Amino acid sequence: MTEQAGTASVVDRDYEDEPLRVAVVGARGKMGATVCAAVEAADDLEVVAMVDAGDWLFNVSDAGAEVVVDFTHPDVVMDNLRFCVDQGIHCVVGTTGFTQERLDTLSGWLEHKPGLGVLVAPNFALGAVLSMKFAQLAAKYYESVEVIELHHARKADAPSGTASRTAQLIAQARAAAGMAPSPDATTQELDGARGASVDGVRVHSVRLSGLVAHEEILFGAEGETLTIRHDSLDRKSFMPGVLLAVREVPKRPGLTVGLEDLLGL
Numbered sequence: 001m002t003e004q005a006g007t008a009s010v011v012d013r014d015y016e017d018e019p020l021r022v023a024v025v026g027a028r029g030k031m032g033a034t035v036c037a038a039v040e041a042a043d044d045l046e047v048v049a050m051v052d053a054g055d056w057l058f059n060v061s062d063a064g065a066e067v068v069v070d071f072t073h074p075d076v077v078m079d080n081l082r083f084c085v086d087q088g089i090h091c092v093v094g095t096t097g098f099t100q101e102r103l104d105t106l107s108g109w110l111e112h113k114p115g116l117g118v119l120v121a122p123n124f125a126l127g128a129v130l131s132m133k134f135a136q137l138a139a140k141y142y143e144s145v146e147v148i149e150l151h152h153a154r155k156a157d158a159p160s161g162t163a164s165r166t167a168q169l170i171a172q173a174r175a176a177a178g179m180a181p182s183p184d185a186t187t188q189e190l191d192g193a194r195g196a197s198v199d200g201v202r203v204h205s206v207r208l209s210g211l212v213a214h215e216e217i218l219f220g221a222e223g224e225t226l227t228i229r230h231d232s233l234d235r236k237s238f239m240p241g242v243l244l245a246v247r248e249v250p251k252r253p254g255l256t257v258g259l260e261d262l263l264g265l
């Protein structure tokens with residue numbers, strides 16, 4: 001992907017009856033291809049550019065895109081966003097790898113672009129967003145918690161962005177409630193057997209052909225357990241959330257993280 005800073009300002013929309021012009025970056029990937037089909041099928045949206053690895057990113061601005069949807073790779077997404085922000089193009093980002101440092105960098109860029117919106121969501125599936133919310137609610141009632149995420153074998157990153165975010169939200173809820181760490185008497189373990197610690201919450205990653213995207217949040221207390229499970233069985237499950245974000249992001253200046261606000265959660 002070729003990147004070059006531009007100077008265009010945020011596009012003002014005064015032709016509401018025309019379809020919103022959308023560019024998809026990562027368009028030949030599993031998610032990108034599904035997004036292209038979903039956008040094309042929506043009467044109020046149109047795909048004006050499809051860009052993938054090795055393509056010229058200026059195709060996006062040359063095509064007059066108003067919103068870019070990025071489903072690429074954690075290694076390249078910040079460069080893509082830098083370009084889009086410089087060009088004044090709103091962004092919907094599904095690509096994972098967003099640390100707090102990256103989000104802060106993005107917020108800093110947006111301070112210089114009043115009116116420009118970027119939405120970053122670790123998961124666009126309704127059930128995944130609800131699962132995170134339910135987990136936040138349950139967190140303070142259970143002394144034990146662990147997260148298991150299960151994905152297709154071609155996934156680049158582990159743990160998943162959704163599992164990391166889930167663990168962070170649980171950790172915040174536990175800290176706010178003044179809870180001690182989950183009990184764990186392990187003194188001897190094979191490396192990795194207890195998963196990764198995300199803000200003190202254990203996260204386990206399974207990679208298995210045949211799967212799409214799945215997550216279980218396990219809570220435990222004396223004499224009971226609670227399991228919250230979500231399954232994306234098809235990438236179409238992400239599309240209502242992606243399309244909602246595409247329609248909403250031009251109306252939401254600054255950085256929005258997650259779909260919760262858009263869903264009224």
Ligand SMILES: NC(=O)C1=CN([C@@H]2O[C@H](COP(=O)(O)OP(=O)(O)OC[C@H]3O[C@@H](n4cnc5c(N)ncnc54)[C@H](OP(=O)(O)O)[C@@H]3O)[C@@H](O)[C@H]2O)C=CC1
Pocket residue numbers: 001025026027028029030031032051052053054071072073074076093094095096097121122123124125161238
């Ligand atoms: N937020 C959500 O709801 C969801 C998020 N995701 C995330 O989205 C991302 C993509 O997932 P997925 O579609 O499965 O991955 P894929 O590997 O199938 O697709 C990524 C595509 O991006 C291309 N690409 C790589 N670098 C660039 C670049 N610099 N510019 C443009 N295109 C580029 C890749 O090309 P090449 O293969 O040649 O490198 C590939 O075609 C991941 O981070 C994943 O975790 C996935 C599902 C849902």
Ligand SMILES: O=C(O)C1=N[C@H](C(=O)O)C[C@H](O)C1
Pocket residue numbers: 096122123151155156159160161162163212213214
């Ligand atoms: O790579 C995937 O497939 C997915 N990635 C996102 C993540 O890492 O959380 C969202 C979903 O789990 C599918």
